[in-house]
Amino acid sequence: MITLKINGLDVSVEQGTTLLEAAKFLGFPIPTLCHMEGLSPYGACRLCVVEIGEGPKAKLVSSCTYPAEEDLRVRTASQRVLRARKMILELLLASCPQSKIIQDLASAHGIRQQRFKQEHEDCILCGLCVRMCAEQMVAKAIGFRNRGQNRSIGTPFDVKSDVCRLCGGCMYVCPACQLRCTYNEPEKAICGGCANLTPPCVDKEQFNDMMCYMDPCVACEIKKD
Amino acid sequence: MKQDAVVSNKDSIKSQEQVDSEYILRVLEKHDENHGELIAILEEIQTEYGYLPEEALRIVSDKTNRSLVDIYAVATFYRTFSLKPKGKHLVCACLGTACHVRGAPRIIEEFEQQLGIKAGQTTEDKEFTLETVNCLGACALGPVVVIDGYYFSKVKKSKVTQLLDKAIKGFDELEIGKDKRIFPVDVNCPNCNHDLKDETFEVDGCPSVKLIISLDHKEGWLRLSSLYGSCNFSTEFEIPEGKVMNFTCPHCRKKLHSTSNCSMCGAPMISMLVSGGGIVSICSRRGCKNHMLDLI
């Protein structure tokens, strides 16, 4: 057992527990985006930052990937954490302003203005769909390609994958496009990108072979500039 | 950053469309695919074809039980790998910070103009591929351009035409008499220590080195240039390209033994003594130009 202090409270957790899980155990809320139970932690969105250590050695780490250490001091809502989190959200919001999940997070964190240029990206490279496909569906049909600025998610050679079973898992977990991905319950989805309440993709046959990562959203067709 | 340029044997690059699955299987056999030798495998395929054909990647994925996604991720991650066929000559211009401030963008512009392509593209006739890299580690010499593995420093705009011309001719052509890398050596037989110089026959305008070669029960003389670095020679009978020859000393008639194998083609390297101390080794395969000089 490892004992650490989160926001001044002692907690004992098992070896290998992440800070996120430990904080959750105590009931401290930490927003997450690329974390999902049942999928391996990835640390892509950095939304779950917490501050560890004391004084000048204090630093920000992503709690979903950081394993608990003996005697660690963790602050989940210090000034520094809140500032960093807000900035991260603002940047996420700029790259994907049409995402319902990001919109909700932003408003919950009191973001009232948008200082950066909106990019309307289809993808924030959180890797949820990739992990879903590999770990839960054991298919490995999609993955990361290229690197740096050109990094993208998709099938090899951009053709329909032989191992894809069209389960739709990737679309289901995608936080970037709510509309395309909640078509089992389309009424609940508000995309905000096109404000199109009867989006064309909902009328399509479910799980037909057009996967969201292969095509721009047919619903909103947001113009990118 | 790792450099792309190691494209050694241009002529062996296969025609693009067909992928020889036998060849891929042989490559896979050589590497222990279960132990993360994916990059080595891909490198070998790329040297063979000049790029990574889709078909080849599918075969690799099939045979190694690795998912195509992972292989594709590696193949697209590294700049070394290309999924598109490349030209015969690879021009790599450095666009790192140091070269940038020394005027690399203008050099690249000039290349683009002369070749009629943009960086990252290949000319229609498949002669040239133009690429940029972000620092080759020779910043003080910038702007640096690498063509077919040969480095050129402080490249000027006016030198671009010349470089491209030379690239077509091939950079390994040495100018005898002018090039400092070529110098005469006197060699002796390692068995009887007899001088192998033959004043009666000249190669490259200098007395040659006489040896006896045998191949498929045929025997004849071979006269090598005595200039180290020059690969010119003449023989009594025609030797087919790629054949490995046996060498004998014309004086003691003993076989010249090899001490090592050629690092380029694997054939035995034949060693001879250099008067003044040292050993010169040449590859015994016709067409392989590997040679080495070890001075003691």
Ligand code: FES
């Ligand atoms: S949830 Fe921890 S980095 Fe995304």
Ligand code: FES
């Ligand atoms: S944003 Fe995660 S898959 Fe598109």
